[in-house]
Amino acid sequence: MQTRRLVAAALTCVAATCANAAAFTDGSFESLVLGDGQQRQATLVPLDGWTATGTVFVKNTLDGEQRGATDGNNLVFMDNGSSMTQVFDTVAGQSYHVRFDYSKNRGTPVVLIDGQVAESFADPVVPSMATAPGFDFVASGASTALTFMAPAQHANGSIGRLFVDNVAVSPVPEAPGAAMFAVGALLLGGLGRRRRA
Numbered sequence: 001m002q003t004r005r006l007v008a009a010a011l012t013c014v015a016a017t018c019a020n021a022a023a024f025t026d027g028s029f030e031s032l033v034l035g036d037g038q039q040r041q042a043t044l045v046p047l048d049g050w051t052a053t054g055t056v057f058v059k060n061t062l063d064g065e066q067r068g069a070t071d072g073n074n075l076v077f078m079d080n081g082s083s084m085t086q087v088f089d090t091v092a093g094q095s096y097h098v099r100f101d102y103s104k105n106r107g108t109p110v111v112l113i114d115g116q117v118a119e120s121f122a123d124p125v126v127p128s129m130a131t132a133p134g135f136d137f138v139a140s141g142a143s144t145a146l147t148f149m150a151p152a153q154h155a156n157g158s159i160g161r162l163f164v165d166n167v168a169v170s171p172v173p174e175a176p177g178a179a180m181f182a183v184g185a186l187l188l189g190g191l192g193r194r195r196r197a
């Protein structure tokens with residue numbers, strides 16, 4: 001009995017470790033500790049889980065900036081088609097919801113899942129941080145790549161900039177299955193009562 005319990009505990013531990021190995025992490029960009037108002041290029045000072053391409057900064061906005069972090073102290077901003085990507089564990093066939101806060105200059109930033117556009121934001125400018133509508137996706141494999149990409153540089157030379165903070169990825173409960181289970185339980189309950197009557 002004792003052995004079985006230990007084995008069960010060990011298996012749970014292994015499963016937890018596996019699940020945490022590349023779980024989605026640091027959606028708030030807080031793994032880099034910065035002083036108030038400081039910023040660092042994310043290609044030089046990487047954030048846990050994220051890979052930056054091009055001109056991406058992680059910035060502590062406790063200096064009272066208009067486009068301030070909506071969770072914790074830091075946000076990221078990226079310019080002219082630059083991007084931030086995180087690859088994390090998923091279960092193939094499972095639905096997930098992505099939520100985040102953002103603001104943007106002119107142009108159309110996009111959010112991609114495995115390189116395909118999942119959400120995009122055409123003009124107008126979003127001058128201060130706002131919660132994005134977010135979106136659901138169905139994982140096609142054991143890992144999924146989530147990418148935020150800044151708008152391209154505008155024709156007049158002005159910077160296409162995207163600010164992001166407070167990113168979260170969560171599994172969407174399988175509502176149809178749960179609903180069918182509830183219906184089944186109700187039917188069985190009804191049968192039981194009828195048999196007793």
Ligand SMILES: [Ca+2]
Nearest residue numbers: 028071072074
């Ligand atoms: Ca943050």
